Amino acid sequence: MRRAIRVEWWKFRRSRVVITATGLMSILLPAMGLGFFVVAVSGGNGVLADKAGALLTAEGWPGYLGLVDQIAAVATFLGVGVVVAWAFGREHVDRTFPSLFALPVSRSAIAGAKFVVLVGWILTLSILISLAAAALGVVGGVGPWDTGEIWPGVARLSVITIGAGALALTMALFASVGRGYLPAIGAVIVIIAIAQVAVLLGTGGWFPFAVPGLLAVAGAEGAPELTAAQLGLVPALAAAGIWLTLLWWGHSEVS
Amino acid sequence: MRAVLEAHGLVRSFGAEVAVAGIDLTVAPGEIRAIVGLNGAGKTTLMRLMLGMLRPDRGRALVLGNDAYAAPPSTWRVVGHLIETPFAYPELTVRENLMAGALLHGVPEDEVERSVASAMADFELEQWEQRRAAHLSLGNRQRLGLATALVHLPSIVVLDEPANALDPAGVVFVRDLLQDFAERGAAVLVSSHHFDQLARVAHRITVLHRGREVGSLDPHGFELEQRFFDLVYAADRELGKARR
Numbered sequence: 001m002r003r004a005i006r007v008e009w010w011k012f013r014r015s016r017v018v019i020t021a022t023g024l025m026s027i028l029l030p031a032m033g034l035g036f037f038v039v040a041v042s043g044g045n046g047v048l049a050d051k052a053g054a055l056l057t058a059e060g061w062p063g064y065l066g067l068v069d070q071i072a073a074v075a076t077f078l079g080v081g082v083v084v085a086w087a088f089g090r091e092h093v094d095r096t097f098p099s100l101f102a103l104p105v106s107r108s109a110i111a112g113a114k115f116v117v118l119v120g121w122i123l124t125l126s127i128l129i130s131l132a133a134a135a136l137g138v139v140g141g142v143g144p145w146d147t148g149e150i151w152p153g154v155a156r157l158s159v160i161t162i163g164a165g166a167l168a169l170t171m172a173l174f175a176s177v178g179r180g181y182l183p184a185i186g187a188v189i190v191i192i193a194i195a196q197v198a199v200l201l202g203t204g205g206w207f208p209f210a211v212p213g214l215l216a217v218a219g220a221e222g223a224p225e226l227t228a229a230q231l232g233l234v235p236a237l238a239a240a241g242i243w244l245t246l247l248w249w250g251h252s253e254v255s
Numbered sequence: 256m257r258a259v260l261e262a263h264g265l266v267r268s269f270g271a272e273v274a275v276a277g278i279d280l281t282v283a284p285g286e287i288r289a290i291v292g293l294n295g296a297g298k299t300t301l302m303r304l305m306l307g308m309l310r311p312d313r314g315r316a317l318v319l320g321n322d323a324y325a326a327p328p329s330t331w332r333v334v335g336h337l338i339e340t341p342f343a344y345p346e347l348t349v350r351e352n353l354m355a356g357a358l359l360h361g362v363p364e365d366e367v368e369r370s371v372a373s374a375m376a377d378f379e380l381e382q383w384e385q386r387r388a389a390h391l392s393l394g395n396r397q398r399l400g401l402a403t404a405l406v407h408l409p410s411i412v413v414l415d416e417p418a419n420a421l422d423p424a425g426v427v428f429v430r431d432l433l434q435d436f437a438e439r440g441a442a443v444l445v446s447s448h449h450f451d452q453l454a455r456v457a458h459r460i461t462v463l464h465r466g467r468e469v470g471s472l473d474p475h476g477f478e479l480e481q482r483f484f485d486l487v488y489a490a491d492r493e494l495g496k497a498r499r
Binding site: 003004006007011014015016094095096098099100101102104105106110253254 | 307328329341403
């Protein structure tokens with residue numbers, strides 16, 4: 001598997017999709033949070049100020065990081081989902097899939113290597129987003145540096161990005177079975193829509209894809225409390241998605 | 256010599272379409288076995304079955320005595336193949352693609368560099384070493400695909416239309432390459448439309464039509480193309496009679 005990981009890493013680090021997604025998510029995501037925060041606390045009138053104000057759950061650093069959390073819950077799933085779709089779907093779109101047969105490295109090991117690289121990237125991305133959020137908060141004048149307020153917020157942001165990223169790994173199954181990126185990207189969009197509906201209906205806690213979003217507003221007035229079972233569904237679903245994808249790669253034929 | 260590639264009564268359908276309809280075939284070490292046929296004759300499906308890319312509906316495809324579809328990964332250490340699209344990731348350089356091929360084909364770590372350098376020299380890819388595969392011409396991409404498939408000097412070679420996209424010099428290069436591998440003792444299964452080139456190197460030429468073996472051609476005979484079409488038309492007439 002070490003050999004497959006090396007090869008997958010070479011492919012991954014050269015991908016424009018990966019470079020673009022990493023740049024956009026680590027910079028744009030906290031920047032959007034800061035923008036919303038500035039608009040919300042400016043006391044201005046208008047639709048945007050009202051919307052941003054409604055999303056703000058606290059003042060200062062907790063409020064700013066809470067906004068970043070809410071954006072990260074959706075944007076990470078979307079961005080990581082696109083990269084996962086590329087990593088697995090590209091073998092079909094670029095027609096390299098048959099080349100991965102009849103090798104001393106099994107296809108499930110190759111799929112496993114893709115997951116190892118993706119997990120490493122998600123963890124790195126989570127650190128980048130958290131560091132960028134802290135740095136932008138300082139530059140943007142969110143409030144005086146207060147480690148007691150900032151680190152718990154940053155830790156929660158990391159948990160949300162890692163959780164959303166882990167859920168996005170399940171898109172590998174859609175890209176594999178659908179033999180391309182588009183089925184997985186379509187699934188990402190449909191799942192985001194279903195998660196919104198589930199939250200509106202009050203059943204979001206039992207829909208794992210909605211959990212990172214609910215975690216982002218946890219503790220806020222009127223926000224539902226998440227149970228341990230609901231939180232546990234997130235890693236369970238990610239693990240099931242990975243397992244089924246490995247199974248598919250081990251038993252599939254060329255099309 | 257015992258065959259290292261064997262097909263016994265291989266059958267594979269896709270829905271109502273029978274792509275391979277009961278083919279028997281063997282390839283022994285040192286032998287070049289060529290398969291010729293029109294588009295849709297079943298050449299690629301047969302090769303995919305021999306490489307475990309497809310599961311047979313009936314019959315067996317054996318590689319070194321193991322069922323290809325369920326062969327343990329170690330079986331494939333001595334196999335090199337190129338089926339349709341070359342192993343050439345567009346974002347990787349020529350060198351990186353060859354490194355990837357060497358690693359995935361099980362070349363020992365301390366021999367990877369040497370194998371890659373040797374493949375680059377043999378396939379005349381040295382001047383493109385740092386160029387990404389996306390920026391190669393079709394012909395050079397095919398050369399890279401062949402180099403990646405054969406970087407580990409396999410003893411079983413399966414190539415589907417290896418001369419695709421190659422210029423006349425490239426076709427001669429492939430012909431010499433097949434001969435080199437066979438002389439070193441490799442079993443070679445190759446499909447092609449280049450009758451003249453095949454005639455020079457193949458030991459046996461099998462004609463496939465509509466998923467069936469309809470005859471064979473003498474590689475040293477004359478007017479191979481004419482004889483090929485005679486076999487195909489005769490098979491069509493037989494099939495017509497059978498349907499009536």
